Amino acid sequence: MREQLAKLRELQEIDLQKDEFETAKKELQGHLDENKGFLQKLVDDLETQKSELDEIKALRSQKQTDLRDIQEQHSKRRKRLTQVGSTKEYNAVEKEIEVLKKSVEQTEEELLHLAEVIEATQASTSEKEEKINQLRESIEAEETASHTQMKEIMKGIETLQKREDDARDTVSKRVLYKYDFIRSRRDGQALVAAKDGHCEGCFMALPAQLYIEVQRGEALVTCPSCQRILYFWEDEADNQAEQAAAEA
Numbered sequence: 001m002r003e004q005l006a007k008l009r010e011l012q013e014i015d016l017q018k019d020e021f022e023t024a025k026k027e028l029q030g031h032l033d034e035n036k037g038f039l040q041k042l043v044d045d046l047e048t049q050k051s052e053l054d055e056i057k058a059l060r061s062q063k064q065t066d067l068r069d070i071q072e073q074h075s076k077r078r079k080r081l082t083q084v085g086s087t088k089e090y091n092a093v094e095k096e097i098e099v100l101k102k103s104v105e106q107t108e109e110e111l112l113h114l115a116e117v118i119e120a121t122q123a124s125t126s127e128k129e130e131k132i133n134q135l136r137e138s139i140e141a142e143e144t145a146s147h148t149q150m151k152e153i154m155k156g157i158e159t160l161q162k163r164e165d166d167a168r169d170t171v172s173k174r175v176l177y178k179y180d181f182i183r184s185r186r187d188g189q190a191l192v193a194a195k196d197g198h199c200e201g202c203f204m205a206l207p208a209q210l211y212i213e214v215q216r217g218e219a220l221v222t223c224p225s226c227q228r229i230l231y232f233w234e235d236e237a238d239n240q241a242e243q244a245a246a247e248a
């Protein structure tokens, strides 16, 4: 079992590295998606504003037609004023002219206001268009950079996958099953050291008999508190010392 545990430690190290790559991959993708979502929102806003602008412009053109009509009526009435026979009719036409004049003034004022609104809306849409273009460019640049990063991540994952497959071949199915089960429930960490009588995963003190069993390394022992598989910390220390000696 001691050997199996050593293999498991190796496997876990590979798996944890792989987890890091997977997290980096997710973060990268998430960031890109977020940027794209933001861009899409701006594009939608712009479309809404543009259709509003079209409506205002249509309203202005209607008002311009109205103004011409009123002005025409106004000048007709003024002409009429020079041709009327009675004072009564003169007064009536004069009143009409007064009403039309007011209507001309009011429509002109409305047109002025509409021109201001159109100008402000156009300024705002051009500003948005510029922002969209800038964002699009920066997203493209970021995507290119991300693509390179993503390639490296995928390459890293692939390499680790091969190492993982090799490591898995050296561990028994029963132990692997347990390892995978605990890993899925303990945030990727299925295996922890037992040191100075306690579990290094949850820091609970281990029953003395259990700690002795871990030291012996003859059976698969799990922590009663966090359920992780336990190995004796000195086994790892020995291993590292051996590795260091081999590398030196």
Ligand SMILES: [Zn+2]
Pocket: 199, 200, 201, 202, 203, 204, 223, 224, 225, 226, 227, 228
């Ligand atoms: Zn524990």
